[in-house]
Amino acid sequence: NAGVTQTPKFQVLKTGQSMTLQCAQDMNHNSMYWYRQDPGMGLRLIYYSASEGTTDKGEVPNGYNVSRLNKREFSLRLESAAPSQTSVYFCASSAGGAGETQYFGPGTRLLVL
Amino acid sequence: GNSVTQMEGPVTLSEEAFLTINCTYTATGYPSLFWYVQYPGEGLQLLLKATKADDKGSNKGFEATYRKETTSFHLEKGSVQVSDSAVYFCALGSVSNYKLTFGKGTLLTVNP
Secondary structure, three states: OOOEEEEOOEEEEOOOOOEEEEEEEOOOOOEEEEEEEEOOOEEEEEEEEOOOOOOEEOOOOOOEEEEEOOOOEEEEEEOOOOHHHOEEEEEEEEOOOOOOOOEEOOOEEEEEO | OOEEEEOOOOEEEEOOOOEEEOEEEEOOOOOEEEEEEEOOOOOEEEEEEEOOOOOEEEEOOEEEEOEOOOOEOOEEEOOOOHHHOEEEEEEEEOOOOOOEEEOOOEEEEEEO
């Protein structure tokens, strides 16, 4: 059982380049999430999708877009990368509903030069 | 809004020492409470959870009790091992939406 998978594991971009981070889960979960993790800041929610067909902004959505492609997949796009977006990005999923446990992927380490 | 405050690290202990990592929260209603652990180079894993007041979550020798009166969910372990070295996150699950609110994390290093 793979759980939550993310690609790529590591990426280097130049300022202004675009890229899409991919996330998939095989647990038949309704809800999916994108977080970024920065030193001393904990995890901050970028966007989430409570169910297939819906997406909502989290705490730090500026500079990002998301697509809930189907129930399994939730992608995060950086249209014009900036050095401030250098971070580790985690995707998570949950069965849905308030207070449910979230299950995390292994992360994507992104460096923007 | 919801918030989680956990003790600042880093915390350095010798093997077999007692561990406490404090966590307090601010929330409306009766949220679910979680401890997640992140080992080096990995994603977060659920360590334990509690969904109502006075519940005790436990796993791998770690325990935490949901204290409504003190709005706390402190993590404890009686005898830590080198393999417990990791970052520990306290988190709160909202009662009104699907979001988790995380503390900033506490780095634990256990020396042999």
